[in-house]
Amino acid sequence: MLEGCVPWPAEAADKFRKLGLWEDITVAEMVERTMRTMPDKTAVVFKERRISYADLVRSSQRLAVALLDLGLKPRDRVVMQLPNVPEFVIAYLALNRIGAIPVMALRAHRHNEVRHFIRASGAAAYLVPDVIGSFDYRAMAAEMAAESPHLRHVIVAGEPAPGQRALAPLIDGSTIDAHALGQRLDAVRPSPDDVSTMLLSGGTTSVSKLIPRTHNDYVLNARLCAHTAGFDRDTVFMAILPLGHNYNLASPGMLGTFHAGGTVVIAASTDIEEIFATVERERVSVIASVVPLISNWINSDVPARFDRSTIKVIQNGGARLAPELRMRLREQFHCTPQEIYGTAEGLINMTRLDDPDDLLLESSGAPVSEYDEIKVLDDDDREVPDGEPGELVTRGPYTIRGYYNAPEKNAEAFTPDGFYRMGDIVRKRGRHVFTEGRRKDLINRGGEKISCDEIENLIFGMPQVKVVALVGLPDPVFGEKACACVILQPGATLGFDELIAYLRQQKIASFKLPERLEIMREFPVSPVGKILKRELRERILAQANA
Structure with a gap:
């Protein structure tokens, strides 16, 4: 396993193999296995493009060999920041085929986050689009390359800047025949026990930690989630959210669809009319969504203008969907709402499609594997009875045993016997869990997690800010949504636009920006001086309702 990663204990790994949980194949081999049974089946749809399983595997293998020719090696880390386009799928599989490790940055990330990902992973390459909207990723990549001697390659999906390489010729340029292609790739086949993918932690600290998922555990993750979602060869799955998120990548997402032999339809945007026109055209059967999108769909008359009769399931992840919204979703779309609650570190809970209403409409689901161990602990790490609130902890065949190169964080995030601390307060009824909120200081904006520590530390950099x-x-x-509460230095002033302009200069993702500013004279504090955020929040809400 890659140095800096924490392996499963040998006894546990042996058990998972004997139970047939770990198949000892790589992520790329999982897709190739599906391809051999249905080479002409459509694997990916994007606008007018239709890519068969055979073409998808062929393109990813050609790119894999081109990356080897560039000098990339097994276990090299590659920060991937591509939007939802077919090139994302091709590049992801190509890296997995040669044992290089994609680090899954998101389109919204900017200099501050990307710099951390490159440094923390020791990345050898950075894969970006050229321009999206008004933002030029090539310029950011050039800055990162100048700062990081170990970053040897910048590869651009689009027109590269000087010193950068275009992705398209690397995919299309190889003339090597299939036999020679296979020989080159077989020579560098990664061990299924090695790292397939590095995901990003939700971040209760100021920076995201890197989550090393192995081929064995990630194939299992995709397989279990696909089974629980009822995926099969007829599944037409729509991906709207970032493919770099664990939810849309493998829970069940893209990889779960490929495991089942279905078709992944990549939405071109989040525009409601475009989404449901695509649903009608491609006869979509499953959509992975989030609370803000579902709320908009329920309260709009646009979806009713399109044929939605093929939709069987609408999934929700990232943040809990209220029971009344689940009911309205079922009534208006004549489909089953499926709640998906989990973590990029491993454990995925899903409601079952045949759950009774009290579980389907109110719970956050149950673990997808019978071998997922879950416990609910109090503040003294004692297990609480069913129905009592506490922190959810987990251990199992696809939950990591440690972050990458983070021994101090691992000591906090894992119990001595290897259970991962989810950081969520839940109540458990049997195997089903009911979420109640975060244990630590985190704001959940539509599934995007905002670390209060990170934003507070940045705002403290303004000279007029006292607290x-x-x-x-x-x-x-x-x-x-995030509200910045500020006590100013004597005589200082601060406006909302000034605060946002300053934070934009720090080059952080836009979803992290506060959406409200409250200037205050004092904060409620505990006897030892700790700011009482719950009381602070209640004061703001009370003033707004006064």
Whole structure:
């Protein structure tokens, strides 16, 4: 296993193999296995493009050999920041085929986050689009390359800047025949026990930690989630959210669809009319969504203008969908709402499609594997009875045993016997869990997690700020939004636009920006001086309702 990663204990690994949980194949081999049974089946649809399983595997293998020719090696890390396009799928599989490790950055990330990903992973390459909207990723990549001597390659999906390489010729340029292609790739086949993918932690600290998922555990993750979602060869899965998210990548997402032999339809945007026109055209059967999108669909008359009769399931992840919204979704779309609650570190809980209403409409699901161990602990790490609130901890065949190169964080995040601390307060009824909120200081904006520590530390950099506290306020669309509460230095002033302009200069993702500013004279504090954020939040809400 890659140095800096924590392996499963040998006894546990042996057990998972004997139970048939770990198949000892790589992620790329999983897709190739499906291809051999249905080479002409459509694997990926994007706008007018249709890519068969055979073409998908052929393109990814050609790119894999081109990357080897560039000098990339097994276990090299590659920060991947591509949007939802077929090139994302091809590049992801190509890296997995040669044992290089994609680090899954998101389109919204900017200099501050990307710099951390490159440094923390020791990345050898960075894969970006050229321009999206008004933002030029090539310029950011050039800055990162200048700062990081170990970053040897910048590869651009689109027109590269000087010193950068275009992705398209690497995919299309190889003339090597299939036999020679296979020989080259077989020579560098990664061990299924090695790292397939590095995901990003939700971040209760100021920076995301890197989550090393192995081929064995990630294939299992995709397989279990696909089975629980009822995926099969007839599944037409629509991906709207970032493919770099664990939810849309493998829970069940893209990889779960490929495991089942279905078709992945990549949505071109989140525009409601475009989404449902695509549903009608491609006869979509499953959509993975989030609270803000579902809320918009329920409250709009647009979906009714299109044929939605093929939709069987609409999944929700990232943040809990309220029971009343699940009921409205079922009534208006004549489909089954499926709640998916989990973590990029491993454990995935899903409601079953045949659950009784009290579980289907109210719970956050049950673990997808009978071998997922879950416990609910109090503040002293004692297990609490069913129905009592506490922190959810887990251990199992696809939950990591440690972050990459993070021994201090691992000591906090894992119990001595290897259970991962989810950081969520839940109540358990049998195997089903009911979520109640975060244990640590995190704002959940429509599934995107905002670390209060990170934003507070940045705001403290403003000379007029004496004290700052970031709190989450209710939002009808995103569930929560960030409010910056500030005590100013004597005589200082600060406006909302000034605060946002300053934070934009720090080059952080836009979803992390506060959406409200409250200037205050004092904060409620505990006897030892700790800011009481719950009381602070209640004060703001009370003033708004006064």
